[in-house]
Amino acid sequence: MTDSAFPGPTVPGPAFLGESESAALVDDELALAAAREAFLATATGSVFPVVIGRSPVPGTRFTLKSGCADGLVGVKIGSFWPGNTGLPRHSSTIVLLDPATGRLSAVVEAATANAYRTAAADALAVDLLAREDSRTLTVIGTGHQALHEVRAVSRVRPIDRVLVVGRRAEAARAFAAEVTAVTGVTAHPADARTGIAAADVLVTATTAREPLFDASWVAPGTHISAMGADGPGKQELPVALYDRASLFCDLPDQSLAIGEFQHTTAATPVALGAVLAGEADGRTAREQITVFDSSGFALQDLTLAAALLRRRAAVPGEPR
Amino acid sequence: MTDSAFPGPTVPGPAFLGESESAALVDDELALAAAREAFLATATGSVFPVVIGRSPVPGTRFTLKSGCADGLVGVKIGSFWPGNTGLPRHSSTIVLLDPATGRLSAVVEAATANAYRTAAADALAVDLLAREDSRTLTVIGTGHQALHEVRAVSRVRPIDRVLVVGRRAEAARAFAAEVTAVTGVTAHPADARTGIAAADVLVTATTAREPLFDASWVAPGTHISAMGADGPGKQELPVALYDRASLFCDLPDQSLAIGEFQHTTAATPVALGAVLAGEADGRTAREQITVFDSSGFALQDLTLAAALLRRRAAVPGEPR
Structure with a gap:
């Protein structure tokens, strides 16, 4: 695509990063830096x-x-094509326009990178809001995204134990084994109550449409990053939790409309970007419960695509 | 882009058509066929x-x-970047997903092709609604799009005279000369009242925000294709015209929301697609005034991109 005949001799053609190339370029470090930039x-x-x-x-x-x-x-x-077989059900294409001219400047296929991007937002919240000494990470969900979440969170806190809560015992066992194999951290299946009570950091990565646990199970000092709710009717957390938690999210308006906080009328979540910029408080006490809702926003995708393109440009010896 | 390393050996990479290539492939015939398909x-x-x-x-x-x-x-x-200098202010990028998998299947840059696509919709309306013996075409507007409109309409009716109405006399003279040079049809500047009264077919191609003429100037039997109104506040036609005209549009809901018919509460425009499919009447009488409002819709873009890709695939001797 870079050699396309875009009109005008001085205007370069759009850049293109295919799925396998972006998947090879992305890593947790790039995704976390892009998330910081986006927030x-x-x-x-x-x-x-x-x-x-x-x-x-x-x-x-x-x-x-x-x-x-x-x-x-x-x-x-x-895109989400649930009937795909032998192919991922999710795809992602990021289209960048040249801010100077409005013309197409790049197309980045980013299905794999998108999983890093979503996990990076939750890890950024952990980095800004969880206790520094957080060692036990509990994850609810055993899917593809959950593994990305565990890996990303493990980079920002000294996680030495992962507890896996899943609806099916066999899936939880298999996922725990995968976590250990990939991250080297000891991982075990756990029932929901035990896993949640033991968590320093709790990540929910499900497609649930009702609360996954009872609010009373959450111990003081816990941080929760919830990534599942991104549309009407989706819900992972119990509303009763909000009375004793500090609430954060990516975009307050969107979170209240289609994110986790659509289910409460009293919430006024703080934008994580304000915490990152030092303009709002994050965690102020050890016993505080902090909740971050990620509903996902375009700036995460734009900064991710730009970071992938920069990284490709920096790879030595490859003609572009 | 076609050689990109898309994962999976049996999945081809996305196709890419750059601006100069799509501009070289497009013509009025392709655009009109794509418009028919879209409607x-x-x-x-x-x-x-x-x-x-x-x-x-x-x-x-x-x-x-x-x-x-x-x-x-x-x-x-x-995209519309009004400050562009030395580059078009409008750009257009069409992204196609594979309907079987949801994955990116093609990217088509189509700024030039977009002008053909918009003119083709108006010409299709002329073909379906104007009197067969329409010979005088009046165009209001002297911009880039107006020339596309004149050329496209001239293909579907035996136009032998073009009258050009513009705010600036010099621009109207220059545009008339250009029309004659490009189409071979005699073209003259005209004042609005004369041009509108003489029109068998009237095309409005402006960015106006108030009516361009008095409803009483329109002669019985005239067909009007209005392409300018595609957003809140835009208007080319006088509401008083609607009492004695039959109203058509691309998408009724959209036309009433952001198209020409946003300015009337009584209009129930007929979808041009229904006329094309033989499910609704078009012109039923010689003296009838017909009005078509084009606000533009995605299916025009999708069928255009698909037609351009098919045409490229059919070009012999070019490796793909």
């Missing part, structure tokens, strides 16, 4: 209304998330 | 809410129009 940009950038579309095939869905920030304009097209 | 697809396809975004640079704007129809899913990103 800082929430103060001055903008996101535009989210579109949820579909194909004529029942059950398919695509989402358009667009936004702009200093030096970045574009849209992420996320 | 027929309005019966069974879907379009999703239009997003209007921007960059941090004041005055910039991009629009996301997405939709699906049988065998087509995708989004058009149209």
